[in-house]
Amino acid sequence: MGNKFTCMSKKDIKSGGIGSRSKRGNLSKRRSSIDEELLHKQALAMAIHQHQLSQRFDNGSMSRRLGSTSSRRRATTLSDPFAATDAKPLPECLENIKTKKFVLAHGEGFGAWCWYKSIALLEESGLLPVALDLAGCGIDTTDAKNVTTLAEYSKPLIDFLQNLPEDEKVILVGHSSGGACISYALEHLPDKISKAVYLCGTMIADGQRPFDVFAEELGSAELFSPDSKYVIYGNGQNKPPTGFMFEKQHLQGLYFNHSPTKDVALAMVSMRPIPLGPMMEKLSLSAEKYGMGRRFYVQTLDDNALSPDVQEKLVRENPPEGVFKIKGSDHCPFFSKPQALHKILLEIAQIA
Numbered sequence: 001m002g003n004k005f006t007c008m009s010k011k012d013i014k015s016g017g018i019g020s021r022s023k024r025g026n027l028s029k030r031r032s033s034i035d036e037e038l039l040h041k042q043a044l045a046m047a048i049h050q051h052q053l054s055q056r057f058d059n060g061s062m063s064r065r066l067g068s069t070s071s072r073r074r075a076t077t078l079s080d081p082f083a084a085t086d087a088k089p090l091p092e093c094l095e096n097i098k099t100k101k102f103v104l105a106h107g108e109g110f111g112a113w114c115w116y117k118s119i120a121l122l123e124e125s126g127l128l129p130v131a132l133d134l135a136g137c138g139i140d141t142t143d144a145k146n147v148t149t150l151a152e153y154s155k156p157l158i159d160f161l162q163n164l165p166e167d168e169k170v171i172l173v174g175h176s177s178g179g180a181c182i183s184y185a186l187e188h189l190p191d192k193i194s195k196a197v198y199l200c201g202t203m204i205a206d207g208q209r210p211f212d213v214f215a216e217e218l219g220s221a222e223l224f225s226p227d228s229k230y231v232i233y234g235n236g237q238n239k240p241p242t243g244f245m246f247e248k249q250h251l252q253g254l255y256f257n258h259s260p261t262k263d264v265a266l267a268m269v270s271m272r273p274i275p276l277g278p279m280m281e282k283l284s285l286s287a288e289k290y291g292m293g294r295r296f297y298v299q300t301l302d303d304n305a306l307s308p309d310v311q312e313k314l315v316r317e318n319p320p321e322g323v324f325k326i327k328g329s330d331h332c333p334f335f336s337k338p339q340a341l342h343k344i345l346l347e348i349a350q351i352a
Helices: 018-057 112-124 155-162 178-188 210-218 248-255 261-268 276-280 308-317 338-350
Strands: 101-105 128-132 170-175 193-199 295-300 322-326
Touching: 101 112, 101 155, 101 178, 112 128, 112 338, 128 155, 155 178, 170 178, 170 338, 178 193, 193 338, 210 276, 248 261, 295 308, 295 338, 322 338
Parallel strands: 101 128, 101 170, 170 193, 193 295, 295 322
Antiparallel strands: none
């Protein structure tokens, strides 16, 4: 299934010749470049501020922590720098979209901050994006060492869905291990989810663990051995490990092989350790709830963290309603291919 979304106004069709189109194109490119530069500066400024706060309040239990644990838990809302301002009217070709609210759930180590480009693009299309910090992530105040179950990890998402108006549904997007969270949400609150989109996500079946997907890809024996330099013992070396964090050079090769340098810099000062408990928990998914959900999968075709072969296997073993593919994307298409990702999200939103 390809990406065929286009939307042109009457003014676009009645262009004033090749020269004028070229001038407008150059102006548009310069304007887009300026807008993107401003977004980068805002995102990086907030990330650095979060990192400074975390250094001020860190109690030393996780020496490799990146990001903040000092601010109150919250979703990214309209008052946040990464969220949209007032929603704009939908273009005529998007008026058939029934569900306009997108809820964006990040993957392992990330936070709501990673969606800043998608938030801007969705808002510019007249839609209503909301990005959430899962427990122990982003600027959520929970210490990752205390997040031991998928229920605890997904609580900010579940709370948000439970607090929606009775007749309101959302399109739920989950990146990477965030796929397990949207599966959990489908099982517990299926009536609040219009569509679930797995973005190179852990779309696992009943009885599987999110970790199983990455174990096949990365090899678990060495990475997760007691002596591994990536494992974090937040409760002491004599207790079970509580978290996991790749070093910067590994993150760049696995996650950001096509991402802009500025976005990699943002990630390096914002990512936090991954709570291990939720990654190791087997999901319990029923045909009556999870099985009735409308699922879509977006594959990233140059992904070093979750290879196209592994993603294809997930789709084959647990078939969704539709599959989309992004060429030239690493594991973070919201950085490396934001426009392609945006067009796919719009296309999925328009599916009746």
